[in-house]
Amino acid sequence: MNAPRKVAIVGAAASPVGRWAPSDQDDDALFELDVLGPLVIAALAEAGLDRSAVDTAAFVTPSPSTRQLGFSTYMAARLGLRCNGSVSEVSALGVSGGLAFDQALADVALGRAETALALGISYQTNAPLPVVMEHSLRAVGDVDFQSPFGLTPISWYAFDAARYMHETGITREQIAQIAVKSRRHAMANELAQFRKELTLEEVLAQRMIVSPLGLFEVPSVADGAICLVLASEEAARASGKPYVTVEGRGYHHEGYHQIGGKPHDMTAFPAARQAARAALDTAGVSLGDIDLAELYAPCTITEVLVSEAIGFCERGRGALDAIAGATSLGGRIPINTSGGCLSRGHPPALTGLYGLFELREQLLGRCGARQVEGARLAMHCCESGNYNAALIHVLEGPK
C-alpha cells in the first residue's frame, strides 16, 4: 500500500434542483441515464478527461421510487465505464452524498483510482406522498417503538426547535430568519429550486407543518442529479486546470438514532462538533480560518443548531447571529450561500454532493453575485438522523 495522496476535485456538473422526475405517463420522459449521463460527460470534460480515465464510481443509492435496481453496476455499464477501483452504491440517510464523496476520495487517496466519480440521481417528486411518508417514518425511527407514532423526518427537528425555544427564549420568528437569509442567497444561484425573494412575514404566514415549523421553515420535495470528479492533486496540477483540494475529513456517530433511549441534550449535536474537530485537525487549521460553510440543514432550526455545535456561533446565538448578518454573504462566516436545503433545495441523499459543489464553485471564484470575497478555506457538513452522525470535509481553493 502506498502512502495516502492528497486529492483534488477537478470537475463537476449538476442539474438544477426542482420538480422534474418523469411520470409514468410521459412518453418523452428522460430516465436516469438520460439525465446523469450528460452530467458525467460534462464533469469529466471540465477536467480534460473522458470516461476511459474513470477507475471508481461511487453512486448515492437512488430513492425508493427509482425503478432501476442494481443501480451502480447497471449505470456503470450504461455510462461505458471500465473500473479498476470500485463501483458501489452508498447510503446512510442524509450523509449519503458525503459518503459517496468519501468513497471516491479514499480510492484516489489510496491509489486504487486515478480518477473517481461521486455521483447520483434522486427522484422524490414522482412518488405518491403517502408512500414517501410511510417509507420515511420507517427510516427515522424504530419501526415498532417509534414509527407507529407517525413522526415524519422533520418532526424530529420540530422537537429540536420546541426544546431550543424553551431553553433559550429564542422565538420562532427569530429562527425563521434563516429561511429569509437562505432565499436571499438562493436568488443568485441558478441551480436553486426557489429564487423569488421571501420576507419574514411571508414565512410566518404559511400553514403549520410540524409545530413550531411552517411550510417555508421545512424543505420541499425535490429531484436532483450531480457528478463530482476527483483525482490526485498531482494529476490536477499537471492538467493546468483550476482545482480545489480536500484538506481535512472528520466523522462521528454519537450512538443514538433520532432520540436514542436515554435522556441527553438533544439540541447539542455533538456529532457535528466532534466531526468538525477531527476535520480541522487533519487539515491543520482552526475554525477561525474557515471562510464559508455549507451545512446540511433541512429546517431553519437545524442550521441554527449545527452552526452552534460546530462553533461558528456561540450557544444560543445561532439565530441572533443570522439576524445580525454574521452568517450571510458579506458577514463574518457566510453559511449556505447556495440557499441551503430550504431554497437551493433538498434531494436528501444528494444534498451532501450539492453542498460540496457549491463550495468548489465558491473556492474557484465563480459565484458572481453570491461570491464570498477571498474565499480560500471552506467547510462542508452533512448528517443523518437528528444529527446523530456528521461527516465533515475541509476544502481549499487554488493556492
Add this chain to the structure above:
Amino acid sequence: MTLPIININVDLPSVPRSGHFTRQFWQALGEGRFLLQQCTACTALRFPPGSICAECPGSETLWIEASGRGTLYALTTVHAGPPALMRDGPYTRAIVDLDEGVRLIAEWLGDPETRFDTPVELVVTRYTNGCLFGARSIAA
C-alpha cells in the same frame, strides 16, 4: 403501578410487531404495565427491548416495571403526516424522560402548549387492533 388504560375505538394504522424479545413488553402493556429490560451484567436499562446490551457484553436481562412517571422533554404537533394518521386531524407527540432514566416517544394526551420539564405519567392507548403508549400531565 398499573397505568391508566384509555380505549380508542379505531384501528391503529401501523401495529407494532411482537417478537421474541419484545412480546413480553407488548403483553404487559396491554395489562397496564410498562416494562423495561435491565442488563444483569452492567445494570443498564434497555429500551426498546432486544437481544443485546449496547453498553456491555452481558446477555442476560431482567424485566423491571417502570413507575410510569417521568418528565416532559419536548412536544411537537404534526399537521402534515401520513393520511391514515391524519384522519382525526393534527396529532401531538411527546418526548418523555422516565424517572428510571429512559427516553421515549409517546402520544400526547393534553394541551399541546404544555410547559416542558413538567411531570407526566404514562398511559396505555388501547386501539381496536393493538396498544401504544401515551403521556399526560400530572400535578407536581
